Amino acid sequence: MPELPEVETVKRGIATHVENKIIQQVILRERRLRWEVPETLATILPGQRVETVTRRGKYLLLKCTLGHLLIHLGMSGRLLVVNPEIPLQKHDHVDFIFENNQCLRYHDPRRFGCILWTTEPTEQHPLLANLGMEPLENRAIGEHLFNIARKKDIAVKKFIMNNQVVVGIGNIYANESLFLAGIHPLRAVSSINLAEFQQLGIVIQQILTIAIAKGGTTLKDFTNSAGQAGYFQQELKIYGRAGEPCGQCGAIVQHIKIVQRPSYFCPHCQPVE
């Protein structure tokens, strides 16, 4: 589900409610996420204060008194700030109940997400150590992509979705970025020149920034921490538009699979070569 803008939306939504609040109780109803949620969370977290909420790629990092909670929403995860009395829904797996009687509730039907605990510096955690560049915190993203691309032989869409190259770009924003940059998703990265990568870097930053401002993309079930949908789906220019005329030139939008993921492109605006 959530790509960088959605995770950022959730981060901002929960930060005001949990930062500087003390965890009172942790309820683990279903620990079988992508990796098992540590049982010890229920005993070590109560009494600890959440100091900050930050984001690295699509991971949320809750800095606590004695370590970090590391949360990923996977494909279908949600984090809601609710009153703990609110009746449970199916797949409400974990509750973090705070002293102010607010509850951070983790919900995840497909259980592809994770909730982990680390006392090491987060940048050394195996899941975070190899993550690539943050697209919104660096100006030279185009040069970065170009330099790595020269050693590789893969389709550009797969390349920009690789979190070891650049973080946060999932299937929707990969499709949208390549359309706005006029680059065919199947083009080999080694054939893309610096100017093209610089343009791609610019549109990636623009699209992620606007998507955050719109509260993310809700195709089906993404919501922010208050349970509200995002609005960026109204801005999608290419994703999900197979068979429709391209908004720029009128050619029919094509649909193919790239690495098993749905991919959309305009054959005129995004020439193969």
Next chain:
DNA sequence: AAAAGGACCTGGTGGC
């Protein structure tokens, strides 16, 4: 070493 493919899950949808 790099790239491709499989795996992990549930819920919704469309076809018969």
Next chain:
DNA sequence: TGCCACCAGGTCCTTT
């Protein structure tokens, strides 16, 4: 209405 196949916003792990 029921059953089934297929699809979905992610990414790690295994195989080639």
